[in-house]
Amino acid sequence: MxxxxxxxxxxxxxxxxxxxxxxxxxxxxxxxxxxxxxxxxxxxxxxxxxxxxxxxxxxxxxxxxxxxxxxxxxxxxxxxxxxxxxxxxxxxxxxxxxxxxxxxxxxxxxxxxxxxxxxxxxxxxxxxxDLPLIALDQRVMAVSSTKGGSGRSTLAVNLAVSFAAQGQRTAVLDGDIQFGDAAMYLNVKPKKTIYEWIKEGDNRKELDIDQFMTKHESGVSVFAAPSRPEFFEMITADDIQLAVEELKKVYQVIVVDNSASISEVHLQVLKEADDILLLTNGELPAVRSSRLYLDTLESLNLHSKVRLIHNRRKKKDGIDPKKMEELIGAGIFASITDQETVVGASIQEGIPYVISQPKKQVSKDVKALAGKLLSGSSEKPAKKKSKKLIAEAQ
Ligand SMILES: Nc1ncnc2c1ncn2[C@@H]1O[C@H](COP(=O)(O)OP(=O)(O)OP(=O)(O)O)[C@@H](O)[C@H]1O
Ligand SMILES: [Mg+2]
Incomplete structure (x- = not known):
């Protein structure tokens, strides 16, 4: 041997x-x-x-x-x-x-x-x-937004696949514990989920968390949401904290597809995260609520982890990015092109677009974002601007 x-x-x-x-x-x-x-x-x-x-x-x-x-x-x-x-x-x-x-x-x-x-x-x-052993360098990235349908799940899985392609041992934790669909976006069928892991009670600390995860051919492992929505009630903030702790023992990058709400469980995800990727499109309601979300995170002293991501950036008719930064009071960390046919088809097929359509702009944007996050760029949110601007824009 x-x-x-x-x-x-x-x-x-x-x-x-x-x-x-x-x-x-x-x-x-x-x-x-x-x-x-x-x-x-x-x-x-x-x-x-x-x-x-x-x-x-x-x-x-x-x-x-x-x-x-x-x-x-x-x-x-x-x-x-x-x-x-x-x-x-x-x-x-x-x-x-x-x-x-x-x-x-x-x-x-x-x-x-x-x-x-x-x-x-x-x-x-x-x-x-064959992986590098960098046990102390784990990163937890929470993909969050204030509105449903903002593109969290699709970004979470495509980012995870991009990290895996860069040699990072990567997990997706489906933090949308009631209606999570990260596994579906990767077209894998989980035999076990976070629910089965939680049912193990205190025993789970001795178990290998990997047994409860579902492998995708890209190398990404998914810690899937429970198979039935009603099971979400038994998942507590402590469970999430322990899950992240256990995942950190095995994975270098943990991407959490977080829900749009700020419940106890989702707040725990934000606390555990090293980076909070706050996704917003250019629509005024999303911009407005992102501003409020940032205010809330500031009061919880979590705002310095926020990386603002402008999703569905349009070539024409889109919001001016400068205006968006002013309204939200934070600098845009990265933008992702609006490419409906590519993203839509990728969800339908259950094949992440960074795999099926690597040359498309949306894939390039996500891969660039993955690289930027891994290189540890420490851009901070821009200084908060007056709330008057939001009122003026309405
Ligand atoms: N960059 C993009 N370009 C075009 N369409 C996009 C883009 N990102 C997301 N979408 C579209 O937005 C829709 C919602 O995406 P997704 O399911 O990833 O969002 P979500 O925030 O996870 O939603 P939910 O609240 O249902 O969990 C999808 O139909 C997807 O095609
Ligand atoms: Mg989702």
């Missing part, structure tokens, strides 16, 4: 017996003494097994904890002095296994077999192994 075995110690500690045991199974032990080098190896190789030897210079439990959070897929074996207290500390620090410093050949062999089993299991999940 293709596995890399790393041995980190910041002293020149030897590991002869370990090296011999690995050689017997055709593995080579790579010694690393500098942390920067170790990080490079761990970033590059998701199938690495890391053995850390306790030493005096660095607090090894703290190191183990940091590594297990930063690289959750790595199998970490902590070498510890012979007593149970240390084993307990190692496990609390996130080690996958321990090895006593005085371990004999049999114990080492057992540790190797255990690590092999773990890596084999990971490799079977074909979509995990």
């Amino acid at each position: 293709n596995m890399q075995w790393l041995f980190y110690s910041d002293t020149n500690a030897r590991a002869d017996l370990l090296e011999e045991s690995l050689e017997r199974r055709d593995y080579k032990l790579k010694r690393v003494t500098y942390l920067e080098r170790l990080f490079d190896h761990l970033k590059k190789d998701p199938n690495a097994v890391l053995i850390i030897k306790a030493n005096k210079i660095y607090n090894v439990y703290q190191l183990c904890e940091e590594l297990s959070v930063k690289y959750p897929h790595i199998h970490i074996v902590l070498m510890i002095p012979d007593n149970m207290e240390n084993a307990k500390k190692a496990m609390q620090a996130g080690a996958s296994n321990t090895l006593r410093t005085s371990s004999d050949k049999d114990e080492i062999r057992e540790m190797i077999l255990h690590a092999e089993k773990y890596v084999q299991h990971r490799m079977q999940r074909e979509d995990v192994t």
Whole structure:
């Protein structure tokens, strides 16, 4: 099996017996003494097994904890002095296994077999192994609007597919928990949804959330809305918070198709989000309510996350973008062309337009938006302008 075995110690500690045991199974032990080098190896190789030897210079439990959070897929074996207290500390620090410093050949062999089993299991999940391991860089993006039919779902799925195409492990969380249709827009039929996950109660914390998600061929996974609208009543803000927490353990980008209302659940989504993509078209009622929405988010101290997206931008007869910015009191982060035939056909077929019609302007706009969001552009909403402007425009 293709596995890399790393041995980190910041002293020149030897590991002869370990090296011999690995050689017997055709593995080579790579010694690393500098942390920067170790990080490079761990970033590059998701199938690495890391053995850390306790030493005096660095607090090894703290190191183990940091590594297990930063690289959750790595199998970490902590070498510890012979007593149970240390084993307990190692496990609390996130080690996958321990090895006593005085371990004999049999114990080492057992540790190797255990690590092999773990890596084999990971490799079977074909979509995990070839991805960069950036566990601390997750982004939660809530696609919101004040009006129904603003284009949230279509933007959410097309953005998600664009992130996946850029190598990001991406999930769509259907936050429209009563009438969500994100799965339909991707033409996938969920066997399980957020409802089945919630029914697991406290048990769900031990479960792999991926089991409840539906895979799309683009690589995007959908955490679908319940199959029946009445089930939405059992979903609470705490559930959403936990769902986002769990998704962050597996995914790098989580796109939430949020509902137009500001209920407790949807407010929780906004709190969890790193970016709130506020979609609006150029119609005055939508512009007006977007302004009110921004005011509300300001009072909740959430407004700095808002990225205003002008959807359905028209070449002719459209609202002047400058005017729109003035009325809403925020700068436009990105615009998406109005292309009814392309978007309409994509929804009908259940194939995101960035896949079926990649050359069309609407697809280019969404891909550019995905790139801009990932590059971490930190444009802030423009300074609020007088509310008088809204009154004048009416
Ligand atoms: N850029 C666009 N160009 C043309 N039509 C668009 C565009 N974006 C969205 N639409 C159209 O708007 C309609 C609503 O889109 P979508 O279902 O994504 O909105 P929504 O905000 O999720 O709606 P709902 O409130 O029903 O959940 C669709 O018919 C879609 O074709
Ligand atoms: Mg929708």
